[in-house]
Amino acid sequence: MSKQLKILIVDDTEQNLFLVNRFINKLGHETVLARNGREAVERAQAETFDLILMDVMMPEMDGYEATRRIREISPHWMPILFLTAKTDDADYIKGIQIGGDDYITKPINLALLEARIKAITRIAEIQQQNLENAQQLELYRNENERELQLAKHLISRITRSESTERQHVRSWNMPAQHFSGDIFISAHTPADHLHLLLADGTGHGLSAALNVFPVVEVFYGMTSKGFNISSIAQELNRKIKQLLPTERFVAATLVSLNFSEKILHIWNGGNPPALFMDEKGTIQHRWKSIHPALGIFQDHEFDARSEVFHWPDAGQLILCSDGLIEAQNRDGEEFGLGRLEHTLASAAIDQRHDALITAVRQHTAGLAAHDDVSLATIDCPASDQGDLPAQKTGIKLDHPVPEERACRWKVGLHLTAAELKEIDVVPMLLTWMDQLRLHRSHRSQIFLIFTELFNNALDHGILNLDSELKQHPDGFELYIEQRRQRLANLQHGIVEIDLERFRQQNSEILRIHIKDSGKGFDYRRYISAGISSSTRLSGRGLALVRNMCSELEYASNGSEVTVYYTLA
Amino acid sequence: MSSIQIKNTQENGKAIIYLAGRFDFNSHRQFREAYEQALKEPAIKSIEIDLGSVDYLDSSALGMLLLLREKAANASKSLALANCRGIVQQVIEVANFNKLFTIR
Numbered sequence: 001m002s003k004q005l006k007i008l009i010v011d012d013t014e015q016n017l018f019l020v021n022r023f024i025n026k027l028g029h030e031t032v033l034a035r036n037g038r039e040a041v042e043r044a045q046a047e048t049f050d051l052i053l054m055d056v057m058m059p060e061m062d063g064y065e066a067t068r069r070i071r072e073i074s075p076h077w078m079p080i081l082f083l084t085a086k087t088d089d090a091d092y093i094k095g096i097q098i099g100g101d102d103y104i105t106k107p108i109n110l111a112l113l114e115a116r117i118k119a120i121t122r123i124a125e126i127q128q129q130n131l132e133n134a135q136q137l138e139l140y141r142n143e144n145e146r147e148l149q150l151a152k153h154l155i156s157r158i159t160r161s162e163s164t165e166r167q168h169v170r171s172w173n174m175p176a177q178h179f180s181g182d183i184f185i186s187a188h189t190p191a192d193h194l195h196l197l198l199a200d201g202t203g204h205g206l207s208a209a210l211n212v213f214p215v216v217e218v219f220y221g222m223t224s225k226g227f228n229i230s231s232i233a234q235e236l237n238r239k240i241k242q243l244l245p246t247e248r249f250v251a252a253t254l255v256s257l258n259f260s261e262k263i264l265h266i267w268n269g270g271n272p273p274a275l276f277m278d279e280k281g282t283i284q285h286r287w288k289s290i291h292p293a294l295g296i297f298q299d300h301e302f303d304a305r306s307e308v309f310h311w312p313d314a315g316q317l318i319l320c321s322d323g324l325i326e327a328q329n330r331d332g333e334e335f336g337l338g339r340l341e342h343t344l345a346s347a348a349i350d351q352r353h354d355a356l357i358t359a360v361r362q363h364t365a366g367l368a369a370h371d372d373v374s375l376a377t378i379d380c381p382a383s384d385q386g387d388l389p390a391q392k393t394g395i396k397l398d399h400p401v402p403e404e405r406a407c408r409w410k411v412g413l414h415l416t417a418a419e420l421k422e423i424d425v426v427p428m429l430l431t432w433m434d435q436l437r438l439h440r441s442h443r444s445q446i447f448l449i450f451t452e453l454f455n456n457a458l459d460h461g462i463l464n465l466d467s468e469l470k471q472h473p474d475g476f477e478l479y480i481e482q483r484r485q486r487l488a489n490l491q492h493g494i495v496e497i498d499l500e501r502f503r504q505q506n507s508e509i510l511r512i513h514i515k516d517s518g519k520g521f522d523y524r525r526y527i528s529a530g531i532s533s534s535t536r537l538s539g540r541g542l543a544l545v546r547n548m549c550s551e552l553e554y555a556s557n558g559s560e561v562t563v564y565y566t567l568a
Numbered sequence: 569m570s571s572i573q574i575k576n577t578q579e580n581g582k583a584i585i586y587l588a589g590r591f592d593f594n595s596h597r598q599f600r601e602a603y604e605q606a607l608k609e610p611a612i613k614s615i616e617i618d619l620g621s622v623d624y625l626d627s628s629a630l631g632m633l634l635l636l637r638e639k640a641a642n643a644s645k646s647l648a649l650a651n652c653r654g655i656v657q658q659v660i661e662v663a664n665f666n667k668l669f670t671i672r
Contacts, residue, residue: 202627203593246638247631251663270663292664296634322627322662371626 005029005050005121010040010066011083012058016108020053020083023110027117037061037069044070049078050124051117054100056084056091064098071099077127079120083108148178148206155209159183159216168194168259168380170353174323174360174373181208182321182374185216187223189256190430190447195223195232196255196376199294200271200321202248204372211248214239215294225427226447229254230304233267233294237302240295249295253287253319254306257378263476264317264380265306269293272325272337276380277352278315281345285309305484310476314382316349323371327364335363353377397504397550397564401511405502409436413497417490420458426450429497436501438510442567445548446510452541453514453561454495456526459483461518461559462493467526493517501567508567509550513560520557573621574602581613584650588621593628603636607643615640616672620651630663637668648672 007029011017021031032049034040038061040054052070056063067080082095085106092103101120104113171184181201188194197219201211215236222232233254240250251270258264268274270293276285291303320340327335340356347355356375411432415425429450430443438446459465463486469479498513526542546552551564574595575586583606587599606615617633619625633649640647648670652660660666 200627202631245635247628247635249627249631249634251627272662289662289664292667296668 003121003125005117005124006032006047007117008032008034008040008043008049008052010034010037010053010058010063011055012036013055016055016083016106020108020113023113024117027114029117037063037066040066041069041073044078045073048074048076051120052078052080053104054080054082056082056095064095067095067099079123081116081120151206151209152178155179155213158213159185160220166194168257169196169376169378171376172353172357172374174369175204176323176369176372177205179204179206179209180372180374181205181211182323182372183212183216184319184374184376185219187220189223190226190444191451192260192444194257194259194378195219195229196253196257196319196378198253198271198319198321198374198376200251200323200372200374202250204323204370208372211240211244211250214243215250215252222427226430226451227424227427228306229256229265229267230306231424231427233269233306234299234302234304237294237297237304238299241298244295249293251289251293251322255317255319255378256306257317257380259381262311262380262382264309264311266309267291267304267306272320272322275318275341275344276309276311276315277318277344278313279349281347283341283345284311284315308477308480310474311380312382312473314349315380316352317378317380318344318352319374319376319378321372321374323369323373324360324375326371327360327369327373328367329363329365330367335360339363349379397507397509397566401504401509401551401564405504408501408503408508410498410500412499415495415497417493420462420493420495421487421490425454425495425497429499432499439567442510442565446565448541449512449545449548449563449565452545453512453563454497456521456523456542457495457514457516457518457559457561458487460521461516462490462495463487464518510565510567511562512565513562515556515560518559520559523554523558523561574598576602576605578606578609578612581611582616583609583612583614584616584618586618586621589623591619591622591625591629593626595629596632599632603639607639607645612645614646614648616648616650618650619656620653622656623654625656625659630659630665633665633669646670 007024009017009020009024009031011020012035017033017035021033024031032043034043036058040052041061044052054063054067063082070078070080079101080099082100082103083106084091084103087105095103102116104116166186169186173180173182173184181204182199184196184198186194186196197215199212199215201208218236218239219232222235236252249270253271253274254267255274256265266274266287268287268289269291270289273289274287275283277283287307325335325337325340339359343356343359344352353375360373415423426447430447433446460467463483465479465483465486469475469482472478494517496515500511502509502511523542545563548565549563550566553562554560555562573588577584577586585602585606603615606612637647649660649665650672652671660671665671
């Protein structure tokens with residue numbers, strides 16, 4: 001038994017009405033009766049029917065007019081069958097044109113009526129199914145829209161994309177879909193180095209945005225603790241490898257900029273070349289991708305080594321994702337690296353960023369991008385106008401520190417060659433400081449003090465490196481390379497670190513003592529160098545440390561150093 | 569939309585999968601069917617992906633190659649990429665896939 005229909009029967013002849021009604025009821029359908037066109041319109045307005053059987057010739061309003069009105073007012077499609085004595089083609093066509101669906105001629109052949117009703121039923125069922133599908137689709141669409149909104153909100157919060165306005169840095173992103181699978185984020189280390197990350201997840205849209213999720217927290221967290229970009233790259237790779245399926249990965253360029261020393265470190269895995277262009281428009285350096293993207297190699301296969309560059313003259317660092325290089329015009333021609341370099345070189349240094357955006361927009365001429373497009377330009381000035389980390393001139397100690405003192409806590413660390421090769425020591429120390437609830441306002445200064453003293457012990461004491469090397473052209477790169485080699489081949493060497501917090505008179509004091517097994521170094525030369533002599537690539541740090549601390553004492557020819565830092 | 573065309577030939581224990589056209593996410597199913605056939609055939613010892621007629625590949629294509637690399641290793645079959653030129657070669661180069669795949 002097919003489903004029960006609700007059928008409106010319209011006829012001014014009681015006999016016909018009675019006959020048809022009884023027949024249809026017998027077929028198991030529900031009926032509603034109307035005696036003229038006007039009544040039929042009222043009924044159809046009040047409720048929907050699966051079928052309307054409409055007499056044509058009626059008083060007050062005929063079947064054609066009623067059909068026309070029903071079609072006008074009803075939002076639902078209701079099949080209408082005319083019941084008529086008229087049989088010529090012109091009438092037939094008129095009825096169909098006005099909105100009828102079929103005809104049955106009088107006197108009514110009941111078998112034919114039943115067949116028509118069955119045919120109509122089938123159409124009605126399809127119609128109903130379509131309606132339900134459309135409603136379902138609308139529901140999905142709305143739900144999808146809500147989820148997209150939420151995801152957008154979350155992604156912008158997690159990537160903190162609204163707060164990336166920074167001195168020296170300009171960035172631009174053009175997503176291929178709702179979501180960008182590219183992110184560009186930046187943060188300062190406690191030593192005020194600027195870390196940048198341009199990451200491009202496989203594919204585009206929401207799934208690509210999800211790919212780059214895991215990198216964000218790692219980047220911000222490790223940067224704030226002062227880890228270098230090699231350590232960050234290593235951890236990002238491990239994390240992405242662990243979280244994402246094999247076929248998903250994240251191309252990334254990581255950069256660390258030290259504006260006061262004019263040095264940058266860079267790691268590029270899978271992104272187009274990063275460029276350093278001077279004021280004249282000459283490319284001083286290209287850092288091609290020399291690593292596979294993040295999340296491909298196992299932890300032990302991963303090469304986290306960064307490249308280092310010292311910029312002697314002002315210039316600009318330019319980073320982009322492959323979506324920019326591969327942006328196509330109407331003829332399918334890619335924007336290309338050549339056009340990128342030419343556009344940049346042809347514009348004045350402060351116009352380059354905008355000139356490139358304009359050129360890409362002109363090239364694509366409003367065509368939808370295949371992939372997310374990202375660009376970042378970073379000004380690298382010849383002299384740094386930026387602030388040094390908040391400095392507090394060390395309060396001199398009123399009294400000599402006695403041997404017997406009120407110690408609050410004490411930590412000692414003894415590191416040998418194996419650890420010195422592997423551990424990023426300073427961020428580790430800083431993490432302890434956080435655990436020991438050292439107030440955050442001291443963070444960047446203590447980070448700087450640790451970094452300076454520990455690096456001196458390691459570089460000059462253990463690795464026996466000479467800072468004079470940095471004064472030569474390309475000296476910094478040579479210095480870093482030598483450091484890398486010597487550290488890799490290191491067999492012997494000990495660095496001991498003692499930290500202690502104690503109270504003296506009314507002051508809270510942090511004592512840092514670092515001792516290495518090396519032969520010492522000419523610390524006097526570094527301390528005497530003025531803070532402002534920033535043309536030199538070394539020596540500034542130690543002078544800075546002396547200014548921040550209450551006391552700085554070298555002993556044993558420079559292989560042992562003690563500082564006292566006043567906390568409160 | 570131009571899609572990938574895959575021709576799979578097998579002889580002397582070596583399966584060559586020839587790809588042509590745009591190698592991107594839309595080729596996913598076709599590509600998987602092609603390599604799974606080669607992976608489950610015990611007589612096949614090595615698989616070569618011939619990219620000579622591919623005129624575009626994107627990062628999801630690279631992902632599919634990585635997935636195949638893992639599956640081939642699990643099935644103890646060797647894998648190589650062949651005839652990379654033009655844009656394909658550039659993409660493979662930027663991705664440093666020469667560190668991950670044998671390139672012929």
